[in-house]
Amino acid sequence: MDASEFEVRKEELLKECEVASQVFDRVMPRLERFMKPFVDSLVRREQIEHANTFVQGLLSDLEHKNAESIAYRFGEERMPLQWFLGTSGWGDEPLRDELVHQVGDQLDEEDGVIVFDPSAFPKKGIESVGVARQWCGRLGKVENCQVGIYMGYASSHEHALVDMRLYLPEEWTKDRRRCKKAGIPKHVRYRTRHRLCLDMLNKHGQQLPHTWICGDDEMGRPYWFRRHLHKLTERYLLAVPSNTLIRDLEAEPPKYSGRGRHPKRPWTRVDKWVASLADDAWNTVDVRDGAKGPLTVQIVKRPVVGRTDKRQEGHEEVLIVIRYKDRDDQRVVKTDYYLSNASLEVELTEFARAAKAEHRIEECIQRSKSEAGLADYEVRTWRGWHHHQTLSLIATWFLVTEARRGKKMDTGDYRSSDPRSDLPSPTKALRMRYSLTPSKRMRKTPSTERACPPLSLETV
Numbered sequence: 470m471d472a473s474e475f476e477v478r479k480e481e482l483l484k485e486c487e488v489a490s491q492v493f494d495r496v497m498p499r500l501e502r503f504m505k506p507f508v509d510s511l512v513r514r515e516q517i518e519h520a521n522t523f524v525q526g527l528l529s530d531l532e533h534k535n536a537e538s539i540a541y542r543f544g545e546e547r548m549p550l551q552w553f554l555g556t557s558g559w560g561d562e563p564l565r566d567e568l569v570h571q572v573g574d575q576l577d578e579e580d581g582v583i584v585f586d587p588s589a590f591p592k593k594g595i596e597s598v599g600v601a602r603q604w605c606g607r608l609g610k611v612e613n614c615q616v617g618i619y620m621g622y623a624s625s626h627e628h629a630l631v632d633m634r635l636y637l638p639e640e641w642t643k644d645r646r647r648c649k650k651a652g653i654p655k656h657v658r659y660r661t662r663h664r665l666c667l668d669m670l671n672k673h674g675q676q677l678p679h680t681w682i683c684g685d686d687e688m689g690r691p692y693w694f695r696r697h698l699h700k701l702t703e704r705y706l707l708a709v710p711s712n713t714l715i716r717d718l719e720a721e722p723p724k725y726s727g728r729g730r731h732p733k734r735p736w737t738r739v740d741k742w743v744a745s746l747a748d749d750a751w752n753t754v755d756v757r758d759g760a761k762g763p764l765t766v767q768i769v770k771r772p773v774v775g776r777t778d779k780r781q782e783g784h785e786e787v788l789i790v791i792r793y794k795d796r797d798d799q800r801v802v803k804t805d806y807y808l809s810n811a812s813l814e815v816e817l818t819e820f821a822r823a824a825k826a827e828h829r830i831e832e833c834i835q836r837s838k839s840e841a842g843l844a845d846y847e848v849r850t851w852r853g854w855h856h857h858q859t860l861s862l863i864a865t866w867f868l869v870t871e872a873r874r875g876k877k878m879d880t881g882d883y884r885s886s887d888p889r890s891d892l893p894s895p896t897k898a899l900r901m902r903y904s905l906t907p908s909k910r911m912r913k914t915p916s917t918e919r920a921c922p923p924l925s926l927e928t929v
Contacts, residue, residue: 496871500525503867506571510563519553520860527842527864534842555853564859568866569631573676575870578624580680582826585666585688586621587636588834589614590844597849598651601638617858618662620669621830622677628829629869630837630862632673634665635854652850662687663694670703683827686710689808692777699784699810706789706809706823711740713806715773715788736776739806743769743790751792754821767792768817775808787813789820833865841865 504524508517526539536554540547553559589605591614598615605614616636622629641647642659660668666688682698682705689695689707698705714736723732751767773788789807794800807824837843841864846857 500867503870507564507567507863511559515549516553516557516559519550523550523554523860524864524867527861528867534845535847554856555848555850561855561859564863565632568863569673569676572622572629572631572866573678576622576624576626576629577678578626579678581622581624581678582681582683582823583670583674583677583679584621584623584827584830585618585684586830586834587616587618587662587687589616598653598851598854599635599637599641601640603638618665619830619834620666620673621833623826623829627869627873628826628833629866630830630833631677632669633858633862634669635851636662636665652852654851663691667697680704681706681823681826683707683823685827692775692783695786695808695810696784704809704811706807706811706820708827709739709806709808711738711806713739714776715739715742716782717742718772718774718785739788739790743804752817754817756821756825766821767794768821770813770817770820772813784810786810789824791821791824837861837865840868
């Protein structure tokens with residue numbers, strides 16, 4: 470594709486991103502209908518009203534989306550809304566179950582991807598539930614924070630967060646008085662972050678059709694977690710740190726001296742193994758259209774065995790390395806390392822698709838924080854944290870459904886089924902380059918990010 474053809478293609482794609490003003494008509498009635506299946510589990514009328522009010526506030530243009538700010542925004546007293554969020558005994562789990570059901574129903578795809586991703590919330594003091602000095606990715610250092618473990622689902626239709634767990638450090642679970650003060654239920658015990666992921670997978674995995682389990686390098690670091698997924702017959706692609714030790718099964722073992730045991734291949738760090746590769750070992754994959762032209766990455770795969778926690782050889786895995794180069798000077802700007810239990814015959818494009826889904830869920834969390842108040846809570850208790858997080862995930866899912874409606878992927882209640890009926894100049898749909906084609910079948914065109922920032926609900 471030459472420069473002129475690319476510019477034409479770019480203009481056509483930009484026209485497809487135009488959103489007519491009619492898309493945002495009747496937002497409030499749609500939000501009321503959207504919230505009904507969620508609030509059906511609430512038994513009191515004021516709980517239903519507060520839930521609707523709070524989600525509206527999360528979707529508004531407030532700078533700080535906590536209970537006090539939202540109450541004042543709608544001219545209400547702050548105490549009832551704060552009580553509903555932090556103290557009232559309504560169950561948040563049925564709301565998340567409904568969220569999983571809707572995401573699985575609307576984004577359903579046989580080869581979908583389930584992603585687990587931890588996210589930290591910096592906090593001051595020691596009273597907030599689960600707060601401790603631990604790694605905070607947002608700040609890039611060990612700091613006082615809370616950590617939530619999130620479960621997301623990605624398909625070619627869209628991507629969304631479906632569930633979460635609050636990680637409690639051991640210093641919390643061992644101090645029962647502190648737990649009682651924060652309202653932590655008596656049955657809650659210490660669980661590692663990976664055990665929390667397995668809990669969510671066990672509960673929701675059947676409702677979310679998938680062929681991949683993905684996660685960042687914190688998820689892929691311990692060998693036992695990868696082995697456990699392998700025993701569950703779950704196909705995974707988990708990022709691992711650059712210092713992960715592997716044995717290359719295609720490398721020639723040291724020569725046998727004729728005495729003693731046959732020597733084994735040496736353990737090698739994955740970053741040093743990559744540094745020893747020749748340039749012709751890499752395969753170039755066209756990932757997607759970028760602002761300055763097609764975006765490509767270089768991928769290499771190799772059968773390896775990882776090192777277990779007991780310093781022994783683990784089961785056979787596939788090492789996937791994806792590196793990104795600067796468009797101008799072609800220097801390597803980023804390298805990601807993954808281990809997978811998939812077959813070596815799986816195409817590189819399929820590995821790249823799964824890796825891309827993991828990044829999509831990271832974007833989901835950032836979208837929830839910036840547009841749906843995921844990190845704006847001012848509650849200290851176990852119940853308050855789960856209430857706020859649940860309503861924030863629901864608000865984010867509403868944004869996803871509105872974005873899909875804006876792209877005319879569904880018709881809404883009163884629109885025609887023509888996906889471009891609102892656009893002044895209808896254009897032919899184009900297949901996006903980054904919709905990679907697995908070996909089994911062609912994939913649908915994946916959605917791009919929302920074309921415009923969320924509209925303040927009060928402006929309708």
